[in-house]
Amino acid sequence: MNKQSLKLRIISAARELLLSDGYRNLSLRKIARSIGVSATSIYLHFESKDDLVHTLIEEAIERLNRALEISVVNKKSPVKKLEALAQTYVSFALKHPREYQVIYLVSSEEMTRYPKKKFRKARKGYGLVLDVLTEGISCGKIEEENPNIAAYTFWAQLHGVMSVVLSERLDTRIDQNEFIEEAINHIISGYITYDSLKLENIVDN
Amino acid sequence: MNKQSLKLRIISAARELLLSDGYRNLSLRKIARSIGVSATSIYLHFESKDDLVHTLIEEAIERLNRALEISVVNKKSPVKKLEALAQTYVSFALKHPREYQVIYLVSSEEMTRYPKKKFRKARKGYGLVLDVLTEGISCGKIEEENPNIAAYTFWAQLHGVMSVVLSERLDTRIDQNEFIEEAINHIISGYITYDSLKLENIVDN
DNA sequence: GGTAGCAGTTAACACCGTTAAGTCGTAAGT
DNA sequence: ACTTACGACTTAACGGTGTTAACTGCTACC
Numbered sequence: 001m002n003k004q005s006l007k008l009r010i011i012s013a014a015r016e017l018l019l020s021d022g023y024r025n026l027s028l029r030k031i032a033r034s035i036g037v038s039a040t041s042i043y044l045h046f047e048s049k050d051d052l053v054h055t056l057i058e059e060a061i062e063r064l065n066r067a068l069e070i071s072v073v074n075k076k077s078p079v080k081k082l083e084a085l086a087q088t089y090v091s092f093a094l095k096h097p098r099e100y101q102v103i104y105l106v107s108s109e110e111m112t113r114y115p116k117k118k119f120r121k122a123r124k125g126y127g128l129v130l131d132v133l134t135e136g137i138s139c140g141k142i143e144e145e146n147p148n149i150a151a152y153t154f155w156a157q158l159h160g161v162m163s164v165v166l167s168e169r170l171d172t173r174i175d176q177n178e179f180i181e182e183a184i185n186h187i188i189s190g191y192i193t194y195d196s197l198k199l200e201n202i203v204d205n
Numbered sequence: 206m207n208k209q210s211l212k213l214r215i216i217s218a219a220r221e222l223l224l225s226d227g228y229r230n231l232s233l234r235k236i237a238r239s240i241g242v243s244a245t246s247i248y249l250h251f252e253s254k255d256d257l258v259h260t261l262i263e264e265a266i267e268r269l270n271r272a273l274e275i276s277v278v279n280k281k282s283p284v285k286k287l288e289a290l291a292q293t294y295v296s297f298a299l300k301h302p303r304e305y306q307v308i309y310l311v312s313s314e315e316m317t318r319y320p321k322k323k324f325r326k327a328r329k330g331y332g333l334v335l336d337v338l339t340e341g342i343s344c345g346k347i348e349e350e351n352p353n354i355a356a357y358t359f360w361a362q363l364h365g366v367m368s369v370v371l372s373e374r375l376d377t378r379i380d381q382n383e384f385i386e387e388a389i390n391h392i393i394s395g396y397i398t399y400d401s402l403k404l405e406n407i408v409d410n
Numbered sequence: 411g412g413t414a415g416c417a418g419t420t421a422a423c424a425c426c427g428t429t430a431a432g433t434c435g436t437a438a439g440t
Numbered sequence: 441a442c443t444t445a446c447g448a449c450t451t452a453a454c455g456g457t458g459t460t461a462a463c464t465g466c467t468a469c470c
Binding site: 024104111113119122146148149150152153155156157158159160163164167168169170171173174178179182183186187189190194 | 324
């Protein structure tokens with residue numbers, strides 16, 4: 001009937017409903033209704049609701065990763081790259097809060113275990129940070145004895161900051177943007193050497 | 206019938222089921238069944254399921270706060286206090302993962318808005334960090350131009366780390382404990398001055 | 411022309427949160 | 441002592457959920 005395959009139509013309907021109504025109000029019946037098929041048709045292409053949501057998560061992760069990759073290409077110094085990654089991460093979370101939050105739905109409590117093979121893609125962002133860190137270490141601008149772990153710490157810290165912001169746990173007297181900016185500075189300065197900390201503001205890119 | 210009031214029996218049954226089966230499988234009917242009353246009885250004491258869960262969250266926050274308060278009393282240096290707070294926070298999350306995760310259920314997507322007045326209690330932990338930071342600043346061991354914001358970034362970073370650990374997003378080749386330890390060091394060193402960073406390992410408490 | 415298989419359907423199951431109406435015992439009022 | 445009122449609790453029901461099994465109709469092939 002429709003040009004797109006049913007599977008694609010399901011995915012985009014699901015994404016649309018997720019973004020408009022939130023994960024909490026996402027139901028298979030609503031998704032099906034919105035594209036004029038029966039709810040059970042979804043099971044022809046996904047083995048469960050969680051399976052469908054997993055692909056939405058995958059999508060979101062890919063979009064975030066793409067944004068991160070792009071943000072880094074025209075930056076020369078590793079420190080600038082690190083800053084770009086952090087800034088892009090934060091912007092993504094602010095611009096697409098529901099999409100961002102769905103990425104972190106992979107918690108063991110809210111969803112059946114995220115399949116291991118899909119984690120590969122999720123780790124691409126981690127790889128980006130790792131590359132920047134090792135590059136920075138080799139040219140002495142970044143100090144880190146175990147970059148494998150540091151790359152994860154970097155993500156974790158950023159996620160923590162955005163999670164506090166998005167769940168509106170912030171004291172109303174604290175300005176959100178100021179908080180984010182200060183947090184990013186804090187996180188980044190934790191990775192770079194004292195020397196480049198002072199130099200960075202002079203040189204571009 | 207029972208000695209305890211029904212409200213208390215509901216709360217403790219709910220907590221028990223939450224810890225054993227997870228938030229995802231928590232239902233009013235199961236809670237009611239487990240204490241031998243009808244599901245609608247819950248509405249005599251709570252105005253909705255979310256309301257009940259909110260009190261569970263409140264409980265969990267209080268337990269975490271209590272642990273944090275205790276951890277800090279016999280420490281003398283602000284830096285040691287900060288370390289104790291971080292360590293206690295992490296231990297709590299590891300020892301009671303479900304209880305910890307329920308605290309962060311207050312996200313706008315999973316739950317109706319957490320009532321503002323209950324946020325007061327939640328901010329007690331924030332107050333603890335703030336005190337330690339201002340104390341450290343006044344004696345020159347901690348460097349921070351805006352402690353109000355810094356107290357939040359401290360929480361946020363810790364939460365990010367534990368959220369990555371608990372959602373099992375960590376690369377299997379990375380040792381969990383090593384990651385946590387390194388992350389804590391990273392976060393803490395972001396707040397203390399270069400001098401005390403070198404001195405801390407010599408003096409106790 | 412029959413038939414196998416695929417894409418989609420309907421019907422049903424067992425659950426869910428929530429509301430309205432009913433029951434039953436106890437305490438107070440007269 | 442009889443009625444009334446009220447509180448604590450239950451039953452019945454509504455509209456929703458994810459998921460399974462059985463059915464329909466169509467298309468392609470032998």
